[in-house]
Amino acid sequence: MKKDAKSGITFMQFIFIIHGSQLGTGIFSLPKDLAEHAGTDGWISLILGWSLSVIASIVIVLIFRKFPNDTLPELMIRLFGKIIGKVLIVPVIFYFAFFVWTILTSAMMFIKQWFLPMTPDFVVMLLLIAPGFLVARKSLRILGRYCELVFYIMMVMFFLFLFPIGDSHWIHLLPILKEGWFPVFQGVSSSVYSFLGFEIVFFIYPYLQKKQMAIRGVVIANTITLLYYLEVTLICFAFFSPDGITEYNQPVFNLLKIIDFDFLERIDMLFLAIYLFEVSTTWLPFTFGTLLSLGLLFGTKNTAPSASVLFLLIVVLVFFIHPSWNQNAEWMLFIGTAGIGFAYVFPVFLYLYVLVFNRLRRSESL
């Protein structure tokens, strides 16, 4: 597949696609998850998780440096041959599609719980997917522009979270490392989940126009995500008591509830509705990855049919399965574990393999 300059994405778009796919519905429960393991030191785990994800993303970029025009499926075929390569793509497709499914179902359940308790599941799912279809069947360039615009729209969010600062007690954060490093390391696992999403680099790197900026790009993207997470976590820790925070499932909402203006109440509801923008930038890049791999598997460039099939499948599945919160939590856990394997462990092995592969190829050609 040719990646010409016209379908390429700019440096900024590269950053925002990665950042967008990292920041999803996970942010709402992140403070609670961190507090459960690491108490009020959770923010240290967050920074550790960030450094892990930065290392992993840099490894991914290093892999692709050697093959600047390949996306992951193409690389697989190049490295392992046509048949094994194609077989190896299948789990990747499943991973990405399942990621889309998990994000969408969790977003759907949020909507159902907060806004439309009486509307059938599949209708809500249709609502969520319909605007995405407009983007998903287009090229990556459109997706890049979309993620960029949404990032600017959602910048308001960052400042909204600052409102409760006046009511928070920073003393809750002290003493730092009260129980030593061990709980902090335990917390890293849940923070590592939250950074999942940077594996989209596997697919978007070849489209980046200025490839020499890629490492800078992934670092910036991860850092923006870290800033959001840190802000939310720190404010939640400072606002709720260290024990109380674990009592809420989504402490961020309880935090937003206390913001209210004279002309508007329940900012949390409005916020959640507008957050759907952010959610859409989470699942759309993964959809892009899925569609790209599917296209390569079946040898077509037109993504519209596979997009329709994928979306239809999701709606039909929702219609029959009726996902529940518990199921969703299980899926989250599963995708998290798979994600750690795919995004953190797999690149390292792939990188080693690529090194060996290149050495072998060079010696062959000599």
Place this chain on the structure above:
Amino acid sequence: MFGIFHFLRKIRNSKYRDSNKSVASRVNNSLSKKLSDNLQYLNQLFDMAPDLVIRHIHSDQGAVYAALVYLDGMTDKNSIENNILRDLARGKAPNEVSVGSIKQTSEWKQIEYDILDGQSVLFVDGQPKATVYCTQGWPQRAVEESTVETSIRGAHEGFVETRSQNIAMIRRYIPNRELKIKELIVGLRGKTKVSILYLGDVANPDILKELETRINKIDIDAIMNTGELAEFIEDNPYSPFPQLILTERPDTAASHILQGRYIVVVDKSPTVMAAPAHFFTFLTSVDDHNSRWMIASFTRILRFIAAFISLFLPAVYIALISFDYEVIPVQLILSIAETRSRVPFPPILEAMLMEITIEMMREAGIRLPAPIGQTIGIVGGIVIGQAAVQAGIVSNIMVVVVATTAIASFLMPNYDMGAAIRLLRFPMMLLASMFGIVGIVIGAIALVAHLVALESFGTPYGSPLAPWRFADMKDMFIRVPIWAMIKRPKSTDNIQAIRQNKHRGDEDS
């Protein structure tokens, strides 16, 4: 099967298209030496055309030696009588006649076209050539100010229906030899002249190529208006948003050219078209660069807010009233509930009723002659507004919402964009009535996704917001001082960016 279909279509097309085949099949394409043959053929060609004048010109001996042919009404009588006929009677040779532009041709097709175009043709006996004098002069209206795009301080001249005059008006703003004009012809019967104007060293040639291909692909009888042409060549015909700027003002057109855009002037139409266009160009008005920059920025921000209001306000009202009333503070919800207590309809019906009434009043106001048009406002405002509330059909709050929305929609400087936003309001209202705030947000996401995916001649429609072009922001939400806009907007994809070199004069000294 497809073969048959194709064959049938070919037959149908040939029947429908070939307007002059019966004559053309009999006579060859070049002129005869004998004048009588030529005139006979001309009579066949222009069968049933009483406005065709054939003026015989006699020699001193009384024999007919030449004939001047023209269409009455399409030509300038003064010029024919005082210049051509008088000079010919005085015995001047055909190409010495005192008319501005003279050419010779021997092609019947060309002659036919020239006569229909308002030129007069002189046939001389014994010569297989005809002389074509430029004597065009059809009914014209004077240059007047555009009623659709008014400006406070800008020029008060608007385009007219004659292409050459329109081009002249633009050239007066840009008297530069880099102002290139490319001519194309559109339409099989109409043969409308279409000119593309651009700055040769600024505008991107790729866009010109694309523009030309698209215009040349048009295969139609005739186009009446620039809007028709625009619909043929725009990128996405299934979008509510206008993708080409239509304007009636020469100063706007000239400023678009200077920004690196292409202007398409269509003969017989007082609107010209500018491409490529972007979403935010439609929210700028002619006066923006003409008033002080702070005031211009203020009105521009006001305009963005108005666009938002006119798109979302009724939908938000419906969503808040019927779904998410927790969001409204208690005091407000109480007073809303009070005014709504007499209204038997659900909010969506109430809103639709009022919105459609307003839209009808607006349309009626346009169609009616100006003196009666004003009564629409009185009837609409007083009778519908007040009486509907008293009758308990709509609530007071709804009237406030609808009136605010209507006023906000009047702020749109571009008619097409205003219409698009007005139209999109209705799906938004429906979404809001079905799914509340979530519905509105979903609609907004779809809108953003659509805007981002749109392209105008290969340039992104959402520019400069998506993709982000910070330099272009100088002329978007706010309008920075003119002397600070050193470069042309990048979104027009131009090849020469610098538009001014020096800052304000006093800064250097």
